[in-house]
Amino acid sequence: MRVGVLALQGDFREHAAAVGALGAEPVLVRTAADLAGLGALVLPGGESTTMGNLAERFGLFEPLRSAIAGGLPTLGTCAGLILLAAGTTGPSVQPQLGMLDVTVERNAFGRQVDSFEADLEVAGLPGTVRAVFIRAPWVARVGEGVEVLASVDGHPVMVRQGKVVGTSFHPELTGDLRVHRLLLDMAGEH
């Protein structure tokens, strides 16, 4: 299966490696044409304002939206979660895809000195997941039909709506492939 990884900016190399380690074929997505023939999609960590800016300027925004709306299983981590969301708290500074009916609070856990890693319980996964939070957002509002899969201090940090999953943390940085496996499993149902 070909799995697209949005490669405008951020840690797309780590996501491509994770997808590859699970036996799928990673495809770096920089143009609308790169979206053809994908079985799943990853929106990586990075700066969401930068990614949104480039996606708009280079005509990738609407093609991404229609691919995901068309049922392409999608995982967004950190900046990827922000891009997938319907809105952000505070003044809007960037375009968003609106593919997850949630409102996110950017940098909700604080600045870099507040960044942390912790063992996290994730619904449906045995044991815990080592989760790395870097200037991470959390979900401030959860809409109808959105399932919360993990929380930190009562704040949702992993959500799922249909075949779209968003995490505040970075499963691509730890070598634990279970979150990416979840994406490929959703694609298997595709």
Add this chain to the structure above:
Amino acid sequence: MEQGTVRVKRGLAEMLKGGVIMDVTTAEQAKIAEAAGAVAVMALERVPADIRREGGVARMADPARIEEIKAVVTIPVMAKARIGHFVEAQVLEALGVDFVDESEVLTPADEENHIDKWAFTVPFVCGARDLGEALRRIGEGAAMIRTKGEAGTGNVVEAVRHMRAMTNEIRRLQTLGGDQLMAAARELRAPYELVREVAETGRLPVVNFAAGGIATPADAALMMQLGCDGVFVGSGIFKSDDPAPRAAAIVAATTYFRDPQKLAEVSRGLGTPMVGLEIGQIPPAEMLQSRGR
């Protein structure tokens, strides 16, 4: 819950990859940088070109200036501390900056020692001219490396030299046998464990950006094609004719660095870039890159 771990510090640098970090001296410039797609801003009192021209001791920026910049952007804010000036770094950490650049662009505070970066929660980026220097800084706790280049010149030649030096030295390490790595470490004046890691993986253990003299979209793409993970642009943006479009073009060039068609498109009509400096015209004592080894 653990803070300031190696993974958390190096992780922020990973998130900046493929992006452009821009020097700014005012809140207004910071907003222009963010709107252009910068992944972070470097909050400064003066850009390197002005430091070079005006001379005098260059120090950490006024906290008021850093706070004013922090208040207007949501992207990470970096700031520079003098080489070895661990108290400036403590102040920057207390201000909540997201990354400290222990920088040769400022006047060094210690001619022998760099900051013990392991002692901090905030991550550090340091400049390097070659692999040995990069590994010494990583050994001291740097979470990110950048080429030194020659800041404030608008001349990319030194950044190219430093990037090529690192790449060549990494390739050479990969050809050596395990029994040669201790001698290589001695020659590079670098920690053995890090030398062995680089020989095995073929890359630095942290993200490596280009810096020092990048002034055009083509400069940024050149450094990316040479293998950098992203670019810092100092004087190149706000010392140019028309900063906003140039900033946006450099951001696009850093993403589409292998697409000459797009590079041509974004390079069109950007006005005059900063006036550059020929490296040969700089007296050796004024070369910023020779500060700190």
